[in-house]
Amino acid sequence: MFHVGLYREALRKSVAIAALFIAIMLLGAILTPVGEISWVREAMARGGRTMPSFIGGLDQNWTLVLAMVVQAPVLTLYLFSFLNKRNSSDFYHSIPHKREALFLSYAAAILTWVIGGIWVCTGIALAIFATGSAYVTVHVGSVLLATLGLTAGCLLVVAATLMAMSITGGRFANIITTGLILFFPRTIMLVFTSIVTFAAPVVSIDSFGFFGSGFYHIPFGMLVSPFIGLFGNVGQGVGFETGIVYTLVLALLYFGAALFLFKRRKSETAQNPAPNRIVQTAIRVAGAFLLCLPAIGFVVEWFTTPRGEPMAVVTFYVIALIGYFAYELITTRKLSNIKKALPGLGILVLLNIVFITGAMTTQHVILNRSLAAHQIQSVRILSLHDRWDPQGQMSYEWQRVRMLAIQDEALTDVLTEALARNVRTIRQSSHNTPEGRQNSVIVFETASGRRIQRNIRLTDTEANDIRRILDQNEAYTAARLTLPENPAELWSGDLSEAAVREIYAVLREEVRGLDIEDWRKVSAARISSCDCCPPVGNVPDDVAHYGDLHVSGFIGRETYFSIYPVTSITPRTADLFVRHTNAESFEDTERILGYVMGGGSVNWLHIRSHGLHNDQQYSIRSNPDRRERAIVGTVLEEVQAQQGAPLDRNRVYYSLNASVHMDGRLVRVSFFFHSDLLESVLGWSDLV
Amino acid sequence: MIKTENITKKFGNFRAVSNLSCEIPKGCIYGLIGSNGAGKSTFLRLATGVYRADEGRITLDGEEIYENPAAKRRIAYVPDELFFLQGASMNRMAGLYQAIYPGFDRARFARLTELFKLKPKANINTFSKGMKRQAATILALCCNPEYIFFDETFDGLDPVMRNLVKNLITEDVLERETTVIITSHSLRELEDTCDQLALLHEGGIVFESDVQNLKTSLFKVQIAFHEDFGQEMFAGLDLLNYSKKGSVANFIVRGGREQTRTFLAEKSPILLDILPLSLEEVFIHEMQAIGYAFDSIIGEE
Numbered sequence: 005m006f007h008v009g010l011y012r013e014a015l016r017k018s019v020a021i022a023a024l025f026i027a028i029m030l031l032g033a034i035l036t037p038v039g040e041i042s043w044v045r046e047a048m049a050r051g052g053r054t055m056p057s058f059i060g061g062l063d064q065n066w067t068l069v070l071a072m073v074v075q076a077p078v079l080t081l082y083l084f085s086f087l088n089k090r091n092s093s094d095f096y097h098s099i100p101h102k103r104e105a106l107f108l109s110y111a112a113a114i115l116t117w118v119i120g121g122i123w124v125c126t127g128i129a130l131a132i133f134a135t136g137s138a139y140v141t142v143h144v145g146s147v148l149l150a151t152l153g154l155t156a157g158c159l160l161v162v163a164a165t166l167m168a169m170s171i172t173g174g175r176f177a178n179i180i181t182t183g184l185i186l187f188f189p190r191t192i193m194l195v196f197t198s199i200v201t202f203a204a205p206v207v208s209i210d211s212f213g214f215f216g217s218g219f220y221h222i223p224f225g226m227l228v229s230p231f232i233g234l235f236g237n238v239g240q241g242v243g244f245e246t247g248i249v250y251t252l253v254l255a256l257l258y259f260g261a262a263l264f265l266f267k268r269r270k271s272e273t274a275q276n277p278a279p280n281r282i283v284q285t286a287i288r289v290a291g292a293f294l295l296c297l298p299a300i301g302f303v304v305e306w307f308t309t310p311r312g313e314p315m316a317v318v319t320f321y322v323i324a325l326i327g328y329f330a331y332e333l334i335t336t337r338k339l340s341n342i343k344k345a346l347p348g349l350g351i352l353v354l355l356n357i358v359f360i361t362g363a364m365t366t367q368h369v370i371l372n373r374s375l376a377a378h379q380i381q382s383v384r385i386l387s388l389h390d391r392w393d394p395q396g397q398m399s400y401e402w403q404r405v406r407m408l409a410i411q412d413e414a415l416t417d418v419l420t421e422a423l424a425r426n427v428r429t430i431r432q433s434s435h436n437t438p439e440g441r442q443n444s445v446i447v448f449e450t451a452s453g454r455r456i457q458r459n460i461r462l463t464d465t466e467a468n469d470i471r472r473i474l475d476q477n478e479a480y481t482a483a484r485l486t487l488p489e490n491p492a493e494l495w496s497g498d499l500s501e502a503a504v505r506e507i508y509a510v511l512r513e514e515v516r517g518l519d520i521e522d523w524r525k526v527s528a529a530r531i532s533s534c535d536c537c538p539p540v541g542n543v544p545d546d547v548a549h550y551g552d553l554h555v556s557g558f559i560g561r562e563t564y565f566s567i568y569p570v571t572s573i574t575p576r577t578a579d580l581f582v583r584h585t586n587a588e589s590f591e592d593t594e595r596i597l598g599y600v601m602g603g604g605s606v607n608w609l610h611i612r613s614h615g616l617h618n619d620q621q622y623s624i625r626s627n628p629d630r631r632e633r634a635i636v637g638t639v640l641e642e643v644q645a646q647q648g649a650p651l652d653r654n655r656v657y658y659s660l661n662a663s664v665h666m667d668g669r670l671v672r673v674s675f676f677f678h679s680d681l682l683e684s685v686l687g688w689s690d691l692v
Numbered sequence: 693m694i695k696t697e698n699i700t701k702k703f704g705n706f707r708a709v710s711n712l713s714c715e716i717p718k719g720c721i722y723g724l725i726g727s728n729g730a731g732k733s734t735f736l737r738l739a740t741g742v743y744r745a746d747e748g749r750i751t752l753d754g755e756e757i758y759e760n761p762a763a764k765r766r767i768a769y770v771p772d773e774l775f776f777l778q779g780a781s782m783n784r785m786a787g788l789y790q791a792i793y794p795g796f797d798r799a800r801f802a803r804l805t806e807l808f809k810l811k812p813k814a815n816i817n818t819f820s821k822g823m824k825r826q827a828a829t830i831l832a833l834c835c836n837p838e839y840i841f842f843d844e845t846f847d848g849l850d851p852v853m854r855n856l857v858k859n860l861i862t863e864d865v866l867e868r869e870t871t872v873i874i875t876s877h878s879l880r881e882l883e884d885t886c887d888q889l890a891l892l893h894e895g896g897i898v899f900e901s902d903v904q905n906l907k908t909s910l911f912k913v914q915i916a917f918h919e920d921f922g923q924e925m926f927a928g929l930d931l932l933n934y935s936k937k938g939s940v941a942n943f944i945v946r947g948g949r950e951q952t953r954t955f956l957a958e959k960s961p962i963l964l965d966i967l968p969l970s971l972e973e974v975f976i977h978e979m980q981a982i983g984y985a986f987d988s989i990i991g992e993e
Binding site: 017097102271 | 703737740741742743744759761762763764765767769771773774775777787788790791792793
């Protein structure tokens with residue numbers, strides 16, 4: 005089954021190509037951590053940031069993607085290229101080894117280079133990252149998971165290439181067939197689901213689950229998603245556990261199929277595009293069918309909307325036809341074969357008809373599937389207009405809301421009526437976009453246990469009705485007002501962890517007792533923060549904003565990330581936050597202000613008024629001039645006067661945020677204080 | 693012994709080998725001649741396990757060859773279209789053979805490369821066609837196989853190298869009882885090397901015989917008498933291709949040379965010459981006897 009001599013020989017034969025890719029990845033494994041550590045260290049030294057950089061997934065070394073995208077197929081095409089030439093094919097078929105020994109030994113050599121390279125480079129990158137743990141925090145689990153995902157992807161690419169090489173006998177045919185084996189099924193599924201969701205926008209691509217997601221198939225998700233922009237970031241799929249398992253299982257199945265085909269392969273297939281006309285026709289038709297997909301999309305658009313584009317349909321079908329005959333000509337190099345390829349066009353036409361009919365039928369089934377309120381047992385709300393995902397990760401409360409099966413007749417009535425209105429609009433109107441500005445994603449669960457996921461565009465009236473109903477629903481409000489109990493990570497600027505935990509405990513308690521409308525208006529306040537300025541959120545004007553608590557963790561296997569603003573609607577939390585901030589910052593604030601008064605430069609220094617002139621701000625950057633030093637002097641006096649005294653949040657008060665590089669380190673402070681002098685000292689004409 | 697029983701190999705609708713049966717005894721040098729497309733190379737690929745026969749059976753000492761490493765270990769094959777790794781030297785190829793064939797003899801490889809004056813470290817791509825053939829032959833011989841197959845091997849070799857290769861092959865046969873199967877489209881290439889010859893045409897063997905037997909079984913007679921005579925005078929002899937010009941008759945006789953001389957001498961001819969035939973002439977006459985035109989089959993000389 006396996007021959008060490010053949011394995012060694014294959015390693016030796018492919019060492020040059022493998023070494024080239026491993027050298028690139030090794031460079032990435034060294035330069036990425038070294039670069040990241042240096043960058044963060046310099047940024048910290050400059051005062052640009054205080055937090056270590058977070059590394060997860062493939063951030064550790066993006067060149068590893070080369071292993072799957074280029075190294076795996078190139079090595080396979082190279083090592084098994086003997087199958088494409090008559091003399092080499094005969095040689096390897098005459099050697100005293102079983103076909104499976106040849107296959108497994110050579111495949112093992114490829115996997116040694118590809119997978120060995122990935123893991124060795126990952127190990128090296130992690131080791132270098134470990135030397136800079138003060139500057140970089142590595143989420144080892146996420147890195148290993150992504151590396152495992154990449155490994156699964158490489159296995160699948162190698163297996164698909166081997167399958168393709170076992171049934172074709174020329175380089176061009178190898179490459180085209182590899183592409184078809186890897187991407188044809190997923191592309192068909194994706195285009196089908198996309199066309200159906202276009203024709204019936206009440207269904208989302210997510211509702212097709214496995215069939216509508218590109219993440220299950222790691223090479224597909226990795227390669228295709230950036231081009232079509234459907235699945236978010238490149239590489240997101242490599243850390244998706246179910247996708248990794250699916251890709252691994254698929255890779256094993258493909259390996260089995262490749263071995264079977266390799267054993268059955270005839271040496272005489274070398275230099276022929278396929279072992280027989282049937283396989284040749286199948287490859288040609290499949291390739292041309294993919295080229296037909298844009299035309300099919302336009303045909304469906306023509307059927308479902310008045311925006312028919314007949315020229316586009318004709319153009320894409322002509323391109324598909326050219327591709328169809330070009331493949332035959334390129335692989336067989338005989339003009340006479342054009343005639344032999346003609347009957348295959350019938351299959352191509354048939355496939356087009358089946359695909360279009362299937363998509364249109366599915367659209368009709370979806371639109372005809374009426375959902376009466378009495379059939380619905382519960383609804384789950386996957387998304388409403390006020391869902392906000394900070395940094396692209398789902399917040400804790402929305403993770404909880406999504407899990408709720410809400411049993412509320414009034415809610416079901418509004419949603420089923422809104423859905424019926426959406427369906428009516430799609431079927432009756434000349435365009436397929438229903439009225440409404442607010443998108444929602446709802447899962448209806450029937451008494452029989454069926455789950456039907458629908459996209460519903462809500463009118464303002466419907467959205468307000470839903471909000472009103474939900475605000476009265478105990479389970480929903482509890483989910484929205486319950487903050488995570490033990491988050492894995494909890495931080496707020498430069499505050500100590502103990503202080504943040506104490507503040508967070510009070511915040512949890514206060515939020516639980518809030519009116520949901522009050523909490524909604526601050527919790528959905530798209531807070532953004534960067535390393536060079538204090539956080540900015542669009543909290544309402546009548547609410548004072550003091551800072552934010554960043555919270556992340558897991559619910560089951562799902563991660564969450566939430567940013568909770570500390571505002572005047574949670575006064576106990578706000579007081580505690582101010583007290584801890586002032587207590588922890590006083591000494592540094594005093595030192596910074598003294599340093600600046602003595603002519604020291606700042607990275608930035610912001611003085612902000614609260615409760616006056618709509619929170620206006622005065623900023624000093626780099627070297628302060630005489631006037632700015634005078635202002636800083638006044639601030640210093642006020643800060644010293646404030647020391648230890650509680651802040652009366654009902655009066656006008658000021659906040660100071662500053663970042664200074666002094667005594668060989670970066671010092672960042674926040675401080676809250678009252679002042680009767682600052683308004684006149686600043687001179688409001690200077691307010692920015 | 694290699695035994696083929698009614699093997700057939702088709703490529704699409706084309707039958708490259710059709711219902712072919714033969715036996716190649718151990719320790720002999722077996723020549724296969726035929727024109728291009730006769731099925732020689734296909735037969736060799738079937739016999740070396742490169743191809744699987746569509747019908748029939750081909751065995752080596754009773755064992756199937758296809759996908760049988762044990763049988764294939766006893767075989768070496770020098771094909772018509774040679775294979776060398778890209779940019780490889782002789783040494784690199786020896787490494788490949790060593791990895792594949794457990795019996796590869798590195799010492800013999802060193803001896804033979806020196807004998808043929810081939811540079812073991814030079815890129816084989818820089819070799820001439822003849823040198824590449826020598827290289828492939830050396831590599832095959834160094835596997836110390838029991839059965840060795842040469843496809844058009846002598847093509848491209850100069851006479852000196854051809855003799856050197858033939859001597860090596862003969863040595864192997866004598867010393868190690870190696871069985872050698874050689875194909876060629878030229879009868880003259882094989883007549884002084886092979887023990888047994890077979891003529892392939894349209895995928896089948898149309899004629900097969902022991903070379904020594906062939907050479908001695910037919911001979912040419914020139915004879916003349918004072919009186920007029922006809923073919924009936926030689927009734928009792930197995931005549932082929934009788935012709936008469938004036939008083940001199942020429943014919944080919946199949947049978948024992950001395951018995952024929954005695955038979956003819958008793959008739960008191962004024963001229964009697966019994967001459968040996970070249971192998972090619974024997975082939976021509978034997979094939980004519982079974983209804984084939986040799987020239988149209990071989991289509992060379």
